[in-house]
Amino acid sequence: MTKISELKDRLEAIPEKRKSIQESSRIVNYYRKTLSFRSTIDSMSKAIDNSVDIVEHEKIDYILSQINAAANKAEKLHDSLEKDISEISTDHTETEFLKLSDLTARISTKTKDAWKSSLESRINKWESLAEVLMQLGKGSSEIKKQANKLKLSLRNLTEKISEPPYSKCDGDSIRKSLEEMADAISSMDLDSVFGRFLQAAASQQGASIDSLEDLLVSKQIKDYGLQDVFRVTLK
């Protein structure tokens, strides 16, 4: 065979091979994406498992339904491509992968959002109170001790807000902080008049001025030296 003939043959073979290359490229592309999807879904699935007693059930159910949808999508794609890999170049496949991608993204977002909102709802109402309690003066050492405990628990929990607990260890740590926070609150008798006054004063709205008329409250304010600390609503 002459060199020219050889070149000719090789040249003629190029279009077909170019097509094959294109498929491979797509497979690789989809593989990389799928790998990413799988990783995200795995993580989120574990996060759900570790926060099931913290996050609201509704939210968990929704997320699980989305994971299930993604699994279905993946299964269909698997079956289709396993049957004919050239399906990889079709628009349908591409659409399916896009859907899988959307699902994955949604699972991730929803999981994180659900975690964040659930945890925040548990710790936010105690943060202001903890600030107030930290300023208690004379004669409040027990309260103050509990206030410190509360503050520490809140700080640990705040740090975990951004990411859900992907591992069991993380989940356990968060649960422990929640328990410590609950202990601190219960120890401070926050159901008494003065306790309620304190919670109201630490709230956004502040305590009602009427509550000051309560002698016990007035007396304890005076005892704890909190005259300049509280915010009072005049209306």
Add this chain to the structure above:
Amino acid sequence: MPSLKKFGEACWDRERISSVITNVAKTSVDTGAVFLASHSPFKSIIDCKSASRKISEKELFNDIFVSENKEIQAFVKGEPGTGKSHLIRWIKERSLYERKSKAKYGSNWELVFVSRGNGSLKDALTQIVSQLGQQYTGHIDKIKNAIESLSEETAKAKLLNELALEIEQRWEEERGREAIDSSIRDLGELLRAGGNRSGPRSWFLRSDGVVDKVIQRLINPSSVDEREEDFPEFEVKELTTIHSQYLRPEITTQKVRDFVEDLIEESDTCELACEVLNTALKDAIRSLTGLTGSDLLDIFTDIRRQIGPNKNLVVFIEDVSVTGLDIDVINAFEPRHVEGLCRMVAVLGITENGWRKLPDNLHQRATHIYEVGGQNAEDWSNDTDEVAKFTARYLNTLRCSEQDINDIANDRFTGDIKHSHCTMCAYREECHSVFGKVEFDGGVEVGLFPFTKDAPQALLQGLTDIRYPSQRYLLDNIITRALDTSYQDINTQKFPRMVAFPVDTPSITGWTGFENKYCGGTLWDKASKLRIHFLANYWIRGTELSKDQIAGYLKPMLKPLGLPDFSSKTEEISPGDKEKVEPDGPLKPPSPVPVKTDPELEKLTAYLNDWFNKGTQLKEDSKFRELLHVFLRKSIKWEDNRNVPITEALRLVKGREFPRIEGQTANPKGQYKLDFPKNEETKKVIEALLLLDKSERKNWDFEDGEIHKRHLSMWLRNNKKNAYESIDPEPKTLSADSLQSAIQALALSAVFRDRKSLPLDPEDRLNALFKPCWNELNRPEQISKELKQIVGDLESRNSKLREFVLSELGIGQGTASPSDFIDPIPILECMRDFESNFKLSQPDSRINDSFWQKRLEPVKGFTKEAYKSLKDKFLKENAGIKSVLLEIRDFATQAGYEGKNLSTELTQCLRDLSDLILIQRGNGDSEGVLPLPSGEFDQIWRDELLGDEGKREAFLCAIDEASNLVEKSSDYKLVSFDPIHLLKWKGWLRVIKDHLTLIDREISNEEKQFGGEGNSRSDLLEELNNIAKHKLDRS
């Protein structure tokens, strides 16, 4: 005197000549008679004291000796050789005669005659001592001792020492002069510097230096001429040319070297130094000779006192200038009336130059001043009779016996010569008739043979290189040369020969006509013609005569002088009859020769005669060459010479440098072509042209014009072939060889241009040769750089080669350049076997040698090395073609074809290639697999070089042709072969090859990406499955 056997022999003894004819007058006892016998009386002596009255020698004698009893100091001055010495000697002889005859002023005289002797002071003073006698010895002992003690070397050293002393010590103190200028205060030290080593002192003492010359003059014999020169003096060059070897630091002080530098750089200082040296030199000489300034005066005063008051001391000094002590000598003989002294009569000779240098007081002190030179000599030389008589007296003395001479001498103070030896000669009548005679008082006739009456004066006036005519020149250069030098010539009848006399040869206009008429026949050989011409010029002053008169006068002289008879009859005229010939008489020429009186013509004719007759160089030859070249240009039909193109011929004969005359003076740039040897034929031609040029009407209508015209015609007839050949290259084959080279080069160019064999039809063949070459755009391609150079060279030469061939073979009208017609035969002949014997003959390198260089210049380049190895260049071209074929073959083989049948395989190769490129680039219907834009290849593709069957075919044909060519090498076919297709395809194939490489690489790159799929598919499926497991897990 010898006894004559025939008329025309020398009538004197040669041995006696030296004793009779001398350049200084001799008046000793032995020679006094000869002196008087030959003496020519002075008739016009100028008395400078008496309003320049002219007096005779007798009157002069009376002036001095018959006057009252006065002190006399008489000067006789004149230029050297004009007779002042002769006159003083005559006065002395006359004085002796008077004393001997006891005339009234002849008694009681003491005569002292100081001749020049050998010119030295020593000699002069010795003469005085010896003549005054024993009784006066005591007076001059001082002088005698001083002089006798001198020897040359010591004298020189002593003189230089004295000179230094004069300048350093005596200048102010003893001489009472003003102090020497400070600028030359080191002059004395300079004279002494170096001592006995080779310093400046040695320079001043060197041979031929001023000091040496002075000493030579003082103590050694010198020639008459030397004695009459100025006494040696210091000149600037004596001080400024001191050789550096005399100024070496180890010999001279810095001060001396600085002083010499000043002398060289400051001319005023140097001139002042010379002035001081010359002033001091006089005193130094006095000191050297032992004479102080007044010594001579004192000595002669004592002598006069001893002689006593009733006597006369007569002192004759031939020349006071010779001693260097002229002023002292003159002072010694100054007129002084002192009681107790004898009367002093001093007659002192002095040169004009010496006289002018004397101070005015000495001029005024002189009682008598006479002059014999100047106008006096001029007048004498212009007087034919006087010069003839002067000559005749010497001739007579020479012929006479001693007794006759004594008799003549004894009678000289009573008149002129009283005896002629001619009276005893058997040929007297005939001789006097033919050569003339001089008649003295009392009918004494002296024949002038071998002269005529005119000859001595004419020859004297014809002398070259003399300052003024004088008796001495006549004796030395005319009479002695005729009687002594030419003695043998006279007796062998070869007299006169012009070369024996240092004279000019004046022209006799129309001499050619004379020779033609009278000197025909074989007897009149060149020597005879020269002699008759010389005789005509000087013996009868022929320049003033017609040719018939010349013949008439010369005819009687022919036989005694041994010359042949004239070839035409003429009436004899004796010299004595010359005056009787009337200007309008029967011998007058019929019509005057044109422009006879033209001084330019006479001058040029004289130059021509000197050139021809005396063998001198031809002066002002450019004028003669101008005449010749015009003559040659106009008189020869150069267009008839087919060997040389007319334009070339006219170019060559254009300038004065065309003819070269043997012995011409000038040597201008340019190359002469036609030689005119020094012979009679050339002389006649030039003479004829000269006369024609100077004729009033510029035609031959002048006397002997037809003869001159005939000379030109004869020359043309004899020399036309030479003239033609003179502008031919040497060897003659050069032009034919050059033409052949040019034709072959044009043919070669035509084959290169047309890339095919030359047509065989003669007309087409010629047309092909003369068709314009090519231009830059369609220049024939070559593979080898060597042949490219040849093609480039041929291109640059083509038009000149065509012009050259046209010029050489073209035929124009008359002397016009050829433009319309050409002789084709030589061209076709030259190209007869051009194809089979294909070559470019190299012309001989001698085409560059001479004047033909310009003519043959168009083929000059073919002598170069490049054309010598033309065959090698064809071989290289052949090798180049082979190389290209190989490259093409390599392309094919590399592309996978066997290369056995190149063109067939290349056909398939190009087709395959075309298919490949179609896939690669695509066509209108399909997209290319690899577009790969490539400028060069795209152009090839666009030009359809691969796809077009016709274009492929041209390439394949070229390959076939080239393959055949390299196998059967033929230079002619090689030149006919156009390698353009090969070269183009060679280039294209390289581009194609590059493009194929590019395609190959790109395909490989693509192919590398194939098989990159790996496990991606299963991985993907697995990952999807993993995701799907979440469903399962939940379920």
